[in-house]
Amino acid sequence: MANGVGKKAGRVVVWILLSLLIVGLAGFGIGSFGGSASAVATIGNRDVTVQEYFRALSNAIRAEQAAEGRAIG
Numbered sequence: 001m002a003n004g005v006g007k008k009a010g011r012v013v014v015w016i017l018l019s020l021l022i023v024g025l026a027g028f029g030i031g032s033f034g035g036s037a038s039a040v041a042t043i044g045n046r047d048v049t050v051q052e053y054f055r056a057l058s059n060a061i062r063a064e065q066a067a068e069g070r071a072i073g
Helices: 002-033 050-068
Strands: 039-043 046-049
Touching: 039 050, 046 050
Parallel strands: none
Antiparallel strands: 039 046
């Protein structure tokens, strides 16, 4: 009988921890629903847009692949 009570208490604790984890992770995700980020960085007084950053990163990856002669993976 005591073993059954211990199992139930353990399951309750696990469900509480899982619930807290889900609520905590949802809290991090809620911040991104408020709007969209148009700048990923600010250099001096100039914002670097997402498109500019993506383009520069893609160019850097392509240049590295060309220099190495193989795909970066």
